[in-house]
Amino acid sequence: MPTDAATDATAATDATVLLRLDEADELAAAWVSALAERRGIxxxxxxxxxxxxxxxxxERVSADVDLLVEPARFDELCQAIAESGWTKRPSGFLGELTTVHSVTFLRDGWPCDLDVHSFFPGFLADPADVFEALWRHRWVLPLAHHDCLALDKVAGALVLGLHSLRGATIQSRHLAELEQLVRTPFTDQEREDLGALARETGCVATLETVLPRLGVHVEPTAAELASRDLRDWRERVTAGSHGAYFWMLALRKSRWSERPRILWRAVWPTRRDLLVARPETRDTFRGRTRARLARWGRGIRSAPAGLRAVWTHRGRVSS
Structure with missing residues (x-):
C-alpha cells in the first residue's frame, strides 16, 4: 500500500497547472527569447x-506571441521550437498558398500560440535589410525574469500601423488601435526617426495614409515604389484582408496549369480544409455540407470587395 506521502507526491506530479492567457504570453515570450539567445539567433x-x-x-492580452527572426536563421529557430515540444498549427490549402512569412506553433496546455516571422507584411525592403534596421531599434523588455528584446517606440509604431491597416476595414478593434496610434504624441526627433526608418524598411508607401497623420512627411524610395508587393499590399488593405480576395491572389500568383485545382478547392474545400478553417464544424456529412454552403455565402458576400480592390489597383505601382 502506498503511503500518504507517496500518494500526495503522485497527485502533485499528475496535477495540471492551468495557465491564464496573460501568464502564458509572458512565459512563452521569455522562453522563446531565451531559446533564440542560447542558439545565438x-x-x-x-x-x-x-x-x-x-x-x-x-493594454490588452494577446492570443499569441509574435517573434521576428533574422531571416537567414528562421528555419533553424523553427526547428528548435519544434524539437522542444511545440507543433505547427495545421494550415489549410489556401494558407499554404498565401502565407509565406510566418509559422504558428501550438503546445498542449498552453492557451497562447507562438507566431514566428521571417518578415513582417508591409515592409517592402529586403527582409534581411529590414531586420537589420529593426535590430538597431531593439529595446530591453523584462518578462518572467528574463530580459527579452523587443521593438522601441519608433519601430513599434511602424509595426502597429502596418498590422492595424490590414484589418481596419473589417475589425473595429484594429481601427480603434490605428486611431489611438495617430493620437500618440511623438517628439520631433521621434518623427524624424520614424521617417528615416520607414524609408529604410520600405513602408512609406504602405503607410501612406498613416505617416502624415503622425506628422511624418517623407517620400518613398524608388525601390519601394517599384516593389511588386506594393500592389498586393494596397489590394489587401482595400479588400479588408479576408474572404474571396485571397483566392483571387492565389489564382493570380499561380501557373495556368494550377488554376483549375485552386478554383475547385475554392468551390469545394476538402474535409481537412473545412476542419482546419472552422474547427467547430460537425464532422458529419450533413455538418460538412452545411459548412460548405455557409462558406459559399461568406465568399459571395466578400467577393465584391475583393474585385473592387483588384480593379482599383490594377496596374498601379507608384503613387
Whole structure:
C-alpha cells in the first residue's frame, strides 16, 4: 500500500497547472527569447506588451506571441521550437498558398500560440535589410525574469500601423488601435526617426495614409515604389484582408496549369480544409455540407470587395 506521502507526491506530479492567457504570453515570450539567445539567433518580440508600455495602444492580452527572426536563421529557430515540444498549427490549402512569412506553433496546455516571422507584411525592403534596421531599434523588455528584446517606440509604431491597416476595414478593434496610434504624441526627433526608418524598411508607401497623420512627411524610395508587393499590399488593405480576395491572389500568383485545382478547392474545400478553417464544424456529412454552403455565402458576400480592390489597383505601382 502506498503511503500518504507517496500518494500526495503522485497527485502533485499528475496535477495540471492551468495557465491564464496573460501568464502564458509572458512565459512563452521569455522562453522563446531565451531559446533564440542560447542558439545565438537574433530575434525580436513585435507587438505584445511593449506597444502598451510605449503608449502606442491600450493594454490588452494577446492570443499569441509574435517573434521576428533574422531571416537567414528562421528555419533553424523553427526547428528548435519544434524539437522542444511545440507543433505547427495545421494550415489549410489556401494558407499554404498565401502565407509565406510566418509559422504558428501550438503546445498542449498552453492557451497562447507562438507566431514566428521571417518578415513582417508591409515592409517592402529586403527582409534581411529590414531586420537589420529593426535590430538597431531593439529595446530591453523584462518578462518572467528574463530580459527579452523587443521593438522601441519608433519601430513599434511602424509595426502597429502596418498590422492595424490590414484589418481596419473589417475589425473595429484594429481601427480603434490605428486611431489611438495617430493620437500618440511623438517628439520631433521621434518623427524624424520614424521617417528615416520607414524609408529604410520600405513602408512609406504602405503607410501612406498613416505617416502624415503622425506628422511624418517623407517620400518613398524608388525601390519601394517599384516593389511588386506594393500592389498586393494596397489590394489587401482595400479588400479588408479576408474572404474571396485571397483566392483571387492565389489564382493570380499561380501557373495556368494550377488554376483549375485552386478554383475547385475554392468551390469545394476538402474535409481537412473545412476542419482546419472552422474547427467547430460537425464532422458529419450533413455538418460538412452545411459548412460548405455557409462558406459559399461568406465568399459571395466578400467577393465584391475583393474585385473592387483588384480593379482599383490594377496596374498601379507608384503613387
Amino acid at each position: 537574433r530575434a525580436l518580440l513585435i507587438k505584445g506588451p511593449a506597444l502598451h508600455l510605449h503608449g502606442l495602444r491600450g
